[in-house]
Amino acid sequence: MRREVMDISDVVVNQVYTSDGVTRMMSGSAREGFRLKGSDKDLMYWPNNYRVIWELSQSQYYNTDRQTLILCDCSDSPPGFTLLYLLSPSMVRDIQRACVRMYNRHYISSSIYRRIICSLSSFATTPHGPCASGTIGTVEYDQALCFACDSWPPSASSWIDRCHSWPQPHVVNDIVKNGCHFVAIGHKLGNHEDHEWRISFSLAEHKLVYAMNHCQFLTYGLLKLFLREIINNGVGDDDKLLCSYHMKTAVFWVIQQNTLPHWCPQNLLWGFWVCFKLILKWAYEGVCPNFFIPGNNMFLSKLYGKNQHQLFVRLYRLYEKGLAFLLHSPSIRSYIIIVLYNPRLSICTDEHTLISEAQFDRNLYDEIQIHGSILNLNIKRCTRYLHIIEQMMGLPLLTQYQVVQLQKLTADVLRCTAFILHMETYSQENKLRYRADKISCHMLKLAAKFGCITDMLYIAMYYYKTLRYTEALSIIEMIKVKLAQPYVMYRFNVDTEMYTEAVGGWSWSTKRRQAVMWDIKLNNRIHYISELIPEQQFALQNNFLVLFIPRLILFYMLEILCYRHVDTMRVQTALDDLQTLVHYDQGQHFPSEYRHVSWQILGICQQATGNLQAALYSYQQSLSQEPFHKIQTATEMRIHEVCLQNQ
Template structure:
């Protein structure tokens, strides 16, 4: 009888595991969706890297966003490092570098805790920031991590603050951490034991890739080290990203469940200083459990069992006060924070959850309904086939959102634009590209063509007529090609260009065309869509066709590019607030262009266009104007009222 009861309990847990698996897939995506998110970010970074190899700074997206998470609590983590500086572990590695072009820095780990090091400047620095961070120590020139952080923070904007080794800030509700670090092409000797441990996971080619890409150093010392203010921490961010990519989807979702457990139970309601456990600890425990091969079957029906093994290891670590770094086990990541009274408190809290068993997962709001659903309906059938969990429209919505969010190549002049276009041209035919990377390159190309066209007009504005005429023909052609590759609303850039070059009737013909497309009931606008109508209208067609027929976004204007004179003051205002991008709802810009154009060709219709704009601004309930963009919408209404002579209303 006991064995029958145990069997039934196991069956029930497997059933709940499958339900939670489905819930997590709906929250963070199926394996296909997670792969797509990573591919989009990877190809953007690849383009940036090839273009900026000769530039001063290299940028790498890291953290949970790079891993494929898009959770509300996730922030954007980026790493920046000077390209002409390299850290080496011993002097024999210096012969790999041209010291005329690259400044070398030598590690000195002799007096630092495991995972930390002092950095000794081997040759004179040409970087003012690094030079000002140098101190005299041991009769040599060392780079102080605290002074380096201070220098970086002094160059940051007023709304950014120091957060550990990072500079933190926010774009609206989205928080970011920028870590300014130094790069090393060689694997740390202190992490050599990790290579020897990799028997079953990860695979040998991944191990080789990780080791060949070296590591980084972030500007923060060990709180219990003798040289806390001057030490640097060895960072394995790139290696960790590759390890997360090497997880199967059940392992990834176990990691996700641990993050939700941390955020929604352990750290819920705590001040920042009281949060003893962090997401990095959760990632570390998953790495250890996978590599120790304690769970041979990472499958949907074992998801809660996988979570439980990881949870018990966290409990053991907290009890012992030891959390071994995955790459350098001698580096105890609890040493400076989890000890004494706080350690005992945390252990008792975790042990209390342990005594409740898996039932404590009901305290996680994100997955509670999926557990209750099975408890109330034990015989309900759970389908874990990922291909049926997400509809075509939902997948498309996620894909377009990813593409739109990461379409952020910074273009300041024609030369930069051409370097980007040339790089994409060389990449586009590669058989190694995934289908998501191809569509991302297509959108990057469309954006580059738009920006190149407008920058070309700016740079040839004062040239002779013949050159201006040729530049105009090229710009018009680029804008039209961009519209064929991009979203519906990319056509608004053609309308703006026509208006600015006084082709008002041509601009109005474009706005009429856009109005017709935006009026379609199957339109996907800013991720709002009737999925049934969308699928009936464009289901099964190529992503390129869908974007051109059915997808629209708010317009993104860069502060350094001139679009139309009537928006210059708004761009300058954004720049004063240290915002390089100005967002305008597409419908607002559409009606604005109609008002501006009708002033020159049909004054009788100006008021109608102005009334349409005014009605939209006054009565929209967040459908066409996002709450974040209501201010700019009111500003544009005021600009149009002022231009049409209604100064009193504009002032109001």
């Protein structure tokens, strides 16, 4: 489910990027289907009008008027690495700046290119391997700008011959047909470390992980936990000798060499043990062969001498303990105890048996909410996204998960378009503004049909923004009725029995619309209501592209703001409800990381209704909470305003 949701999101986003001359690919553990705490987000980008070729004869397949060709020169590089020779002057200034002259030719220097890319990023980034590494919000990301090659590397031709039993021929053909990439990092022991590029098989590896059966995938996950929680626990990034890529490589080799003939739940720990012993063997020999180019020893530049000896000794001590060393992993300790003490225990990995319909639905909604966002939008891009989604909705091969994800993306784009349209036509003549308003209202209502219950709050926000307070309150009343239903799901809070009884067996689209709530996600490049603009602006300055607001907090905020203009007698009741929620909630209605923004909004409402002393207290409470969105500057600004008003 996770893979299908991410795949369709990637296809949609990629078509927009492609029209901008760039292709984007999400890689790493998140794309593979893992949801491990602390994992970063891995992205690869490459320009469409540049292609790498292995020999000059391949140039006949390209229109050199439209595409700039780059020739590989592997003659003086270690296996798996190459120099990239620019065959004609680059039309892109940054690539031209990255060129160095060697052997009377212009080569693209990986180190210079990487440095230029880091300097161009709109967010603070630092070089991390071949990537520009940084943080957006609370998510760490590695962004690799690379070059694509449509042909399979000659140095990896032996891999094709090895694929007798795994992966299947159609997977092999698909992998070879899609070629490879080149990422900007050289071999530390190579003759041209600063200028070499590494051959990347990220797309191939992504397809190989998809080709694993479930038990093989779980074994890979077990190795990742073993690495993080046992081997690298408490070790700084610079001192880590093994990485996740070594674990993945071990699983690939073990599967292909048929070391374990039966990959089934009963052999889960045995599969892990076989992979562990292979890693131990590599540490002893000081050789970790790349899965595609075995001549590329991935231990060569870091794992030798003292480092190699220390790693082997540490792994061998674990080997002597046997599988009991997995008890040191906090994530799996309790499960391992059960298995070790009950060797005949039947192990179940069937998700339909392990979790209920409500639990699975919650995971699906969580997935489409978190891992399918479109943020960098303007009217032109919104139009492009809607056109692409419209075309894709008619495709016959879409899975049921992908249909729900496309509907969610449609709602996101429609909402953003509605508010952007209002921003761009606000100062226009009345007739144009009236037409834009009708379109925006229609889009928001359409988006609500594709979304969940709390997505209707965007309509209420728009009505409030355009001074239609009575209409906003009518929407709020409709939402209030829906929120009161006992079967409604919010994050991990759901009565599974009542949920299943009320909406069990319905389509996921209908379930989301009738029985699911979520927090409100405000794109910080778009102004929704004036009361929240400072928070959005300061969050954006701190690399937060989105401001998350608990759905009940925004619900009461809009109710208070609208009643101020319609029925002042009811303002205090709504304010009391909001105050009670913020003061006494224990995580049932919003997670702890949103407490600072909840106190902030309570303060805004108190300040708007003239209760300055209470507002000052709320702002001070906001400052004392975990600064998830990093909006402290906005809070300090509001405290200053209250103090001035009090004088």
